Amino acid sequence: MQLSREALLRAYRQMKVIREFEERLHVEIQTGEIAGFTHLYCGQEAVAVGVCEHLSADDKIVSTHRGHGHCLAKGCEVDGMMKEIWGSRDGLCNGKGGSMHIADIDKGMLGANGIVGAGAPIAVGAALAAKLDSKGHIAIAFSGDGACNQGTTFEAMNMAVVTKAPCIFIYENNHYSEHTGVDYAVGTQKDIASRAEAFGMKVWRADGTDFFAVHDTMREVLEYARGGHGPAAVEFDTERFFGHFEGDPQRYRGKGELDRIRETRDCLKNFRASVTGAKLLTDADLDGVDSEVLAEIEAAVIAARAADRPTAEDVLADVYISY
Amino acid sequence: MQLSREALLRAYRQMKVIREFEERLHVEIQTGEIAGFTHLYCGQEAVAVGVCEHLSADDKIVSTHRGHGHCLAKGCEVDGMMKEIWGSRDGLCNGKGGSMHIADIDKGMLGANGIVGAGAPIAVGAALAAKLDSKGHIAIAFSGDGACNQGTTFEAMNMAVVTKAPCIFIYENNHYSEHTGVDYAVGTQKDIASRAEAFGMKVWRADGTDFFAVHDTMREVLEYARGGHGPAAVEFDTERFFGHFEGDPQRYRGKGELDRIRETRDCLKNFRASVTGAKLLTDADLDGVDSEVLAEIEAAVIAARAADRPTAEDVLADVYISY
Amino acid sequence: MAQMMYRDAVLTTIAEEMARDPNVVVLGEDVVGGMGTAGGPEAIGGIWSTSTGLFGQFGADRVIDTPISESAIIGAAAGLALSGKRPIAELMFADFIGVSLDQIWNQLAKFRYMFGGKTKCPAVIRMAYGAGYNAAAQHSQSVHQILTGMPGLKVIMPSTPADVKGLLRTAIRDDDPVIFLEHKALYGMSGEVPDDPEFTIPFGHARLSRAGQDVTIVSSGLLLGFCEAVADSLAAEGIGCDVIDLRSTSPLDEETILDSVEVTGRLVVVDEAPPRCGLAADICALVAAKAFASLKAPPQTVTPPHTPIPFARELESAYLPSVDKIEAAVRKLLAWR
Amino acid sequence: MAQMMYRDAVLTTIAEEMARDPNVVVLGEDVVGGMGTAGGPEAIGGIWSTSTGLFGQFGADRVIDTPISESAIIGAAAGLALSGKRPIAELMFADFIGVSLDQIWNQLAKFRYMFGGKTKCPAVIRMAYGAGYNAAAQHSQSVHQILTGMPGLKVIMPSTPADVKGLLRTAIRDDDPVIFLEHKALYGMSGEVPDDPEFTIPFGHARLSRAGQDVTIVSSGLLLGFCEAVADSLAAEGIGCDVIDLRSTSPLDEETILDSVEVTGRLVVVDEAPPRCGLAADICALVAAKAFASLKAPPQTVTPPHTPIPFARELESAYLPSVDKIEAAVRKLLAWR
Numbered sequence A, B: 001m002q003l004s005r006e007a008l009l010r011a012y013r014q015m016k017v018i019r020e021f022e023e024r025l026h027v028e029i030q031t032g033e034i035a036g037f038t039h040l041y042c043g044q045e046a047v048a049v050g051v052c053e054h055l056s057a058d059d060k061i062v063s064t065h066r067g068h069g070h071c072l073a074k075g076c077e078v079d080g081m082m083k084e085i086w087g088s089r090d091g092l093c094n095g096k097g098g099s100m101h102i103a104d105i106d107k108g109m110l111g112a113n114g115i116v117g118a119g120a121p122i123a124v125g126a127a128l129a130a131k132l133d134s135k136g137h138i139a140i141a142f143s144g145d146g147a148c149n150q151g152t153t154f155e156a157m158n159m160a161v162v163t164k165a166p167c168i169f170i171y172e173n174n175h176y177s178e179h180t181g182v183d184y185a186v187g188t189q190k191d192i193a194s195r196a197e198a199f200g201m202k203v204w205r206a207d208g209t210d211f212f213a214v215h216d217t218m219r220e221v222l223e224y225a226r227g228g229h230g231p232a233a234v235e236f237d238t239e240r241f242f243g244h245f246e247g248d249p250q251r252y253r254g255k256g257e258l259d260r261i262r263e264t265r266d267c268l269k270n271f272r273a274s275v276t277g278a279k280l281l282t283d284a285d286l287d288g289v290d291s292e293v294l295a296e297i298e299a300a301v302i303a304a305r306a307a308d309r310p311t312a313e314d315v316l317a318d319v320y321i322s323y
Numbered sequence C, D: 001m002a003q004m005m006y007r008d009a010v011l012t013t014i015a016e017e018m019a020r021d022p023n024v025v026v027l028g029e030d031v032v033g034g035m036g037t038a039g040g041p042e043a044i045g046g047i048w049s050t051s052t053g054l055f056g057q058f059g060a061d062r063v064i065d066t067p068i069s070e071s072a073i074i075g076a077a078a079g080l081a082l083s084g085k086r087p088i089a090e091l092m093f094a095d096f097i098g099v100s101l102d103q104i105w106n107q108l109a110k111f112r113y114m115f116g117g118k119t120k121c122p123a124v125i126r127m128a129y130g131a132g133y134n135a136a137a138q139h140s141q142s143v144h145q146i147l148t149g150m151p152g153l154k155v156i157m158p159s160t161p162a163d164v165k166g167l168l169r170t171a172i173r174d175d176d177p178v179i180f181l182e183h184k185a186l187y188g189m190s191g192e193v194p195d196d197p198e199f200t201i202p203f204g205h206a207r208l209s210r211a212g213q214d215v216t217i218v219s220s221g222l223l224l225g226f227c228e229a230v231a232d233s234l235a236a237e238g239i240g241c242d243v244i245d246l247r248s249t250s251p252l253d254e255e256t257i258l259d260s261v262e263v264t265g266r267l268v269v270v271d272e273a274p275p276r277c278g279l280a281a282d283i284c285a286l287v288a289a290k291a292f293a294s295l296k297a298p299p300q301t302v303t304p305p306h307t308p309i310p311f312a313r314e315l316e317s318a319y320l321p322s323v324d325k326i327e328a329a330v331r332k333l334l335a336w337r
């Protein structure tokens, strides 16, 4: 199905926002200004955007420790996220959560999560809520190739099948869990999707660095899930452009691997090539988006630096609603 | 492969011991003399015996809440078990464990377990120990059709495949987890074995009420596992003759189901029919075993009733070796 | 007032709240029973009979029978709560927090705080706890001491059918995650229960079940009855005991405890959890810190020993606090010079 | 004596014990790193660099890199221990007991007791705990208070490189399950470490790191250094503090604590766990019960508040006990009338 010019520009913009958000963090983190653990989503943008472009705020997603891309794609404000990562009291979580715990419930973003594999059961719950409301809404659990080995993820898949929950399990296979290769950690002789299929789900596979592949696949998957057929799973083959965490020596990479994936597996480059090739958009269109986005990120960083800091009293707030 | 007369008599005796052990407990429990939760293995004897007849004390097994059959088949003494279930200080676990926690490490029986799904990871550890010793020993995790939905069981299967641990996952599908049917609780469209296969294991299936089917299957499975090919899984279709726990109303059963399975799916009846039919053993041979076994169980109950009771001081013993 | 069993107080309160609020959802293992069997649904209403009939009344979307997957059960409750529902999840045995703690401790309990106060998480996690059934080391444990130490959770421990009613209703209507601990040895306890469908008991308000001037005894659950028995027998000798039923351990009603100790100057905390880092120590430390001047004798604890829970009858009863041990602790306080 | 970092004390002790005893096995996530990658094995030696080089030295059967499956990791350690091996399992972060508690609490800790004392279970579970990294609510927690309450476990908390050496060696050679807690903010701490390959420190013996007559301060881990700083600055004013480094919370060295309080009559417990049912309350209750007569003032605790751990720098440092809060608690005790 052909996307409108607006849809294309919007998709590109979303991916570009994630890319520049992360590239900028990568730089800022070196200065030591940003505290805590930060995991960059750079390289996987086509997955988050190709999925979330189909969703409304009533559709829920649950994310991972590598959550910035999912948050931005689901509609979290760049400003509020940047302030949160800077630990400002004006951040999306008042500086309480930080990079690994960004959430925006009103947007249907039920949280990044520091516990690998914790998100899948939560997504099943959100899907059961959607089923109860029977308005065709769904819930999505983003998981990595490492998270798919956690018992909670397996339990969630079986529970979703048993309860016919409209839950979509999206496996972003970026080939590594921290420093370990997927070929080692996932024992199955086939792939992650096949293992999910054996749980009794319909499964799909696609190239996670190709926005159009992701977007077209998700159109089918969502039609299926919204149609009351129960859960589904999708495996996207994608790439992580940075280390697991900042400062990761990345000794697990093959020679020239990073250059190769930056060169041939960059979802933004590929998107540009195909839309300009097909004369749907011009380089000028896209360059325009690029400079807008860069300006937006720059502004967000400046705002985050200047934003209010939390105070000691804030520690005690928001543990309970009533106690 | 043809079993010797001695082997046949021994196998029958083992199954009969389990059967009469459980039938007698079923009676004794009514009197209220036995404390705690007791889950009877009656109906599944061919699995425990068909598996354990192949094992030495250096092969390890990890059992479940329904563990009496596995314990007896692996060589735990009738006497010590009966005393344990009666809570005597002379019991196999000094009255500390009871029905759900019977173990005999020297016999390679690493414990019944009250936590559904807890056994599989422990068996992987025992298998890794065997791998390290590389003497061709293996470890077996017995699990039910309900336990196979627990995250720990899934994690264990993947871990065993990844580490090439000589671990055999035996799924005793008796069609129920407490009051719930396997067709509901196990979401897979196929069967438990297929789901295990998707984890990257070789799998087998057999009729768990037919001793010979179990025994022949396990010969293959053990040859495979001892041969250093990594883990394997087997699904045995079997029957539970009693309720989940004593006093279970069993409303989940179909009309006449209990009579039917007692009639057509009784591993002892079937064993007798085939060995006498094939003229390998006579009814007289088997009747002889029956009366010996009944006498042994009777003696064990009398001994258990008369055995020493634990004292208050015993509570404090054996928490630590040194503290 | 109706006469009702503790277990029925659980069931009727859930049923009433489900009828009142369509967002209330029940999930757990065998809460329906018979799913996928020839016998059909409702083979059992939870192994404690605390959900009997709910499936028939409210249907499969609101009474969800689950596989044996406790992490997924609690996780699903968390997701339901974040999505505007009011899940009531059942763990058959409190011991099963072992296989589901992350979802309770790192997820449910922390969402509101981690998300900057921008969400609520109205989930009730019910679980049967406690010894007395000779169910041995993995099916008899108390867990309130573990969960009370986890900020973000509320921990409720009713000791009577009436308290089940009032506290469970409060729990279901509460917007924070609530751990609701039901003592398995009390399910069969019968008592008077108010009929008022709006009867609630606020959290953090202990109940004074016996009044006296000489000693303060703090307890809850099964052991509360032991404490009351001791208080009654000592009353005959003219020794007066305040017996405080905590009802909730988080929030804790510090005021009632401290007010009592300021009068009596003597404290015994009787608790079913193991002694180390337990609730008994928690309350003794509170009193030592905040009522130091009024203490006439060292605060005493009566708890099980630092051991797993043994199986045999003789062992389990020696393990549990007893009327004798409680009375001995009281007399030790009175004899203190 | 060699100068060594806390993290290297962990690594070298493991390496020495593996060389000494072929039954010692290491397992955990990324303890090798690079498995199944183009870069090949040993891409990293555990994210805390506490297993660097072990794979090369001892091979894949004794240094086992695992998938992200903490329950299976601890369960495998339990199975190895029951099969005559001496596993050392690593949980990257102590917070991950949430996804593996059953295997620690209901399995490892209880085997010996449930099986009537007929087995031993020599497993060491290492984990990095504590705040100070702005790692927020799910990667900064202390868990000793939870595990100390679980009978069957030993819980060790070294505060210096030398103690890591002596205590970890004892842990690896111990026949009971041992929880070995490494404070992540101390990994870079440097100190003198005895060279003797047989240097061990027995469990249950606290270390007196400062001596004084006026106040007893009990602590461990990162906060111990804060307490020492307070003691040193107060010493300049002529105020003497005993600073007791617990080293192990289970077993607990009651004697050293009680002896000190009998002299000082004043107690401050400084602990990183949340306040409710925590270690600070546990020790205050112990002292209130067993040293009541010698107490001159109410036992004080300095702990974080009853909240999850916040992310932002300002919030985390306000959350943690500080030198100022510790000093204030000491002065409050001295001022007590």
Ligand SMILES: Cc1ncc(C[n+]2csc(CCOP(=O)(O)OP(=O)(O)O)c2C)c(N)n1
Pocket (backbone or CB within 6 Å): A064, A065, A066, A114, A115, A116, A117, A143, A144, A145, A146, A147, A148, A174, A176, A177, A178, A240, A244, D029, D068, D070, D092, D096, D099
């Ligand atoms: C329960 C748990 N175990 C381990 C970790 C440490 N950890 C954080 S991210 C990660 C790797 C996750 O790999 P994957 O799921 O592939 O996601 P990716 O990092 O590739 O996005 C690990 C092991 C954790 N946060 N939680």
Ligand SMILES: Cc1ncc(C[n+]2csc(CCOP(=O)(O)OP(=O)(O)O)c2C)c(N)n1
Pocket (backbone or CB within 6 Å): B064, B065, B066, B114, B115, B116, B117, B143, B144, B145, B146, B147, B148, B174, B176, B177, B178, B240, B244, C029, C068, C070, C092, C096, C099
């Ligand atoms: C973690 C955990 N969850 C739930 C239970 C309660 N329980 C005990 S046995 C059982 C059913 C197990 O079914 P299955 O694995 O098929 O074994 P079977 O009883 O059929 O032998 C359940 C739910 C438990 N003991 N442990």
Ligand SMILES: [Mg+2]
Pocket (backbone or CB within 6 Å): A144, A145, A146, A172, A173, A174, A175, A176, A177, A178
């Ligand atoms: Mg990955």
Ligand SMILES: [Mg+2]
Pocket (backbone or CB within 6 Å): B144, B145, B146, B172, B173, B174, B175, B176, B177, B178
């Ligand atoms: Mg079954």
